[in-house]
Amino acid sequence: MKIAIIGAGNLGLAIAKGIINNKSAQALYITKRNINTLKELEGAKDVFLTSDNKEAIKNSDSIIFAVQPRHLEEVLNQCKEVITEGHTLISTVTGFSTGKIEKIVGEDRSIIRAMPNTAISINQSMTCICANQKGKERINLAFDIFNQLGHSIEIPEEQMQAATVICASGIAFWMRLIRATTQGAIELGFESKEALEMSVHTCLGAARLLISSHSHPEQEIDKVTTPGGCTIAGLNEMEHQGLSSSIIKGLITSYNKISQIAKN
Numbered sequence: 001m002k003i004a005i006i007g008a009g010n011l012g013l014a015i016a017k018g019i020i021n022n023k024s025a026q027a028l029y030i031t032k033r034n035i036n037t038l039k040e041l042e043g044a045k046d047v048f049l050t051s052d053n054k055e056a057i058k059n060s061d062s063i064i065f066a067v068q069p070r071h072l073e074e075v076l077n078q079c080k081e082v083i084t085e086g087h088t089l090i091s092t093v094t095g096f097s098t099g100k101i102e103k104i105v106g107e108d109r110s111i112i113r114a115m116p117n118t119a120i121s122i123n124q125s126m127t128c129i130c131a132n133q134k135g136k137e138r139i140n141l142a143f144d145i146f147n148q149l150g151h152s153i154e155i156p157e158e159q160m161q162a163a164t165v166i167c168a169s170g171i172a173f174w175m176r177l178i179r180a181t182t183q184g185a186i187e188l189g190f191e192s193k194e195a196l197e198m199s200v201h202t203c204l205g206a207a208r209l210l211i212s213s214h215s216h217p218e219q220e221i222d223k224v225t226t227p228g229g230c231t232i233a234g235l236n237e238m239e240h241q242g243l244s245s246s247i248i249k250g251l252i253t254s255y256n257k258i259s260q261i262a263k264n
């Protein structure tokens with residue numbers, strides 16, 4: 001597979017590093033206007049750095065767009081003459097629908113949207129994927145790319161905004177929960193480095209338990225809550241203080257905000 005990444009900023013660069021580490025592209029073209037900031041990738045095997053988007057597209061079959069939403073229309077208009085039926089277009093751009101992309105490049109083009117998160121830099125992204133009618137035929141190409149960079153699922157396009165909140169903003173929400181448990185551990189007497197280590201690995205273990213056992217969180221909670229014990233006392237106090245409720249309200253507030261931004 002020959003891949004072009006148009007717009008190697010935070011996300012584009014993270015995707016590029018994942019593809020390079022996994023050796024999953026025959027050739028990888030990486031673009032941005034100022035390629036001086038890509039020095040760390042200079043000399044990498046089969047990797048080509050350029051500020052010429054058209055050149056990158058002409059030499060590739062799968063094109064990943066990772067520019068800011070305000071730049072995508074201009075980039076697509078600039079490149080549409082070299083985008084052919086053979087290309088699979090994969091956009092990571094938030095809030096830019098396949099319909100809007102079709103209006104620029106044509107509805108006969110294969111268009112896929114992917115919403116990864118920043119854990120893509122360590123091959124641990126949760127990526128949600130959707131496609132236009134034509135893109136559905138090639139959706140496996142996107143899975144081939146993003147499954148090597150973590151875990152991915154297909155969802156209806158109408159749910160992409162909600163997925164952005166849960167998975168992309170979700171990284172920030174989980175970081176805050178990890179920080180809170182770290183602060184609690186410090187208050188209970190652990191040094192901050194130790195506290196963070198304990199918190200992070202407990203979080204990782206909890207997630208891995210669910211992935212391996214396919215069980216529900218409540219089943220795992222039942223295993224550690226002795227009747228009358230300390231875990232249920234702590235959990236119930238967290239709920240009295242509104243833990244689940246505040247998280248759900250936070251997610252809905254984020255969703256309302258992203259919907260409002262999309263409307264404007």
Ligand SMILES: NC(=O)c1ccc[n+]([C@@H]2O[C@H](COP(=O)([O-])OP(=O)(O)OC[C@H]3O[C@@H](n4cnc5c(N)ncnc54)[C@H](OP(=O)(O)O)[C@@H]3O)[C@@H](O)[C@H]2O)c1
Nearest residue numbers: 007008009010011032033034066067068069092093094118
């Ligand atoms: N960061 C995330 O976690 C995340 C998660 C999911 C989705 N997204 C979406 O992914 C997109 C990229 O996000 P980001 O955080 O990576 O943004 P970013 O760091 O600003 O990266 C965008 C890059 O695009 C380049 N660029 C701008 N105009 C260009 C052009 N005409 N041709 C080629 N490259 C151009 C810029 O570099 P130059 O100025 O040098 O050209 C910049 O490095 C956004 O649409 C965002 O909504 C991000």
